[in-house]
């Protein structure tokens with residue numbers, strides 16, 4: 001009897017040790033980084049779609065159900081995903097509540113830029129702790145990956161070595177890619193654009209494009225006529241003739257702005273899965289850069 | 302340490318790989334960023350030791366109405382043709398401990414300036430969040446999970462008023478009782494389909510259906526909701542609710558049951574070119590009540606409403622709703638209402654709404670509504686300040 005029960009016990013340990021860690025991440029970009037860091041030890045689900053505006057995800061029951069079954073819940077933080085509280089409230093998953101081992105704020109340690117001088121709704125309603133679109137600077141990707149790896153190691157300490165190794169290879173690859181991107185992006189330095197929403201600040205920091213203004217008046221607030229006229233005058237004065245938009249920002253408002261200013265619209269993905277072929281974090285920058293480079297003055301002319 | 306090392310490694314690799322001017326410029330930019338990061342990292346966090354205070358959200362609901370005739374409320378005060386600060390609601394919530402969260406929603410209202418203001422606890426409960434995967438529970442006073450709109454507060458409704466069948470079958474302000482509520486999300490095989498169940502036991506103090514304040518019989522409620530994701534931009538929900546309690550007449554306890562069905566379809570464009578979103582929704586109510594005094598021994602009544610809402614522009618919503626409800630103690634009498642509304646959000650914190658409602662009442666007054674035909678034009682301003690509110694997920698997102 002005894003050897004059999006030991007065998008059973010061992011096989012139970014083996015299966016439980018080999019069980020996949022269920023990771024649920026709010027954004028496709030975080031899900032992708034979790035896939036790189038988790039490797040074959042994890043199954044990952046992203047709550048937001050790459051094509052939708054991540055500020056305004058509907059906290060649907062299917063998302064709550066996913067959170068209820070998660071071993072690790074990854075959100076960006078910086079009050080970016082205001083829609084997660086409702087999910088966590090009903091998910092009944094104690095392990096992934098903020099402050100617990102299974103919860104990760106992936107932006108931890110990243111100092112946000114554009115932090116409001118004074119915190120007030122009069123400053124717009126969706127970037128209260130500064131600009132949360134940190135993943136658009138690949139350098140921040142290293143920190144996102146570190147925080148996710150730390151979370152995975154907390155909930156699955158037996159395979160912490162795997163996560164450490166995966167993190168290293170992800171970081172090495174990202175560092176190498178960053179080198180290539182930096183060289184590739186040289187023609188983008190000082191490339192003047194106007195964006196739909198204030199989400200390219202970190203990208204600008206990394207690659208030197210010059211975002212002169214946003215069509216939104218303030219983060220989350222559509223333009224009134226005064227702002228629109230002001231921006232049109234500025235674009236004319238500064239010779240800005242390109243508008244960069246994430247796919248979900250191609251609306252009648254931005255189309256009208258393009259028509260009024262005569263500027264050309266460049267649609268670039270702002271998230272993993274945000275456009276066909278943008279299947280991971282590396283492809284995201286490959287696609288953004290190649291799309292922008294096609295539009296750079298002096299290139300292709 | 303590790304982060305610093307990564308940065309150095311990164312800078313080093315960048316330095317050795319190329320040495321032309323633009324790359325040096327790049328390094329200078331990165332060094333500037335590093336300095337900025339170090340400067341910001343030294344800054345204290347913005348929250349100044351208030352973390353243990355509850356998060357407070359205040360909602361103001363101000364209306365003005367124009368009526369085709371005098372309208373009186375249940376205290377026989379005229380409420381037609383005037384402005385009304387209908388409600389100021391305070392929503393306080395905070396973690397109680399790692400296992401539970403506290404929620405307190407109070408409403409201050411004053412229908413007429415000379416009347417004393419009233420304070421009501423709309424909801425006050427502890428929410429247990431750490432019981433078991435998929436399980437959450439409330440203990441306290443809460444809006445009962447009967448159907449869809451009953452679970453919303455006045456300021457979250459898509460229109461200025463509650464649908465007639467909810468007022469008729471659940472009470473003028475809907476139903477919020479004291480008791481226990483357990484919600485369970487069933488584990489799913491298909492991530493796009495979710496079945497959730499709710500069970501409640503509460504004091505049967507609702508005067509519309511149960512024993513009123515003197516009730517000594519608990520009431521029970523069960524709800525099942527099936528959610529289907531149709532595609533990334535749309536979903537559908539089907540729900541059914543049932544509750545059961547007792548009324549007391551002449552010291553005899555009679556069973557009273559209400560059955561409900563509901564339906565909702567929501568579509569929201571990820572890349573809005575024409576419409577931004579559409580909601581189609583309906584709820585149905587059926588009551589069956591023991592009435593020993595009647596020859597047939599049972600009395601029943603039913604009601605329903607249907608709602609269509611579109612979002613033609615980012616900040617504009619428009620909709621129509623049709624209500625129908627049989628009078629509870631005489632189902633041959635039917636109240637009907639049809640209304641339309643347009644809402645404009647300056648931001649998600651300030652909403653302006655204009656609505657029109659036409660009501661044809663066959664029965665006695667409901668919600669202060671008089672005689673057979675009544676037309677009302679509503680203007681409504683709803684504002685939210687303080688912490689970001691917890692909102693319903695289907696109307697205005």
Ligand SMILES: [Zn+2]
Nearest residue numbers: 197198199219
């Ligand atoms: Zn943003």
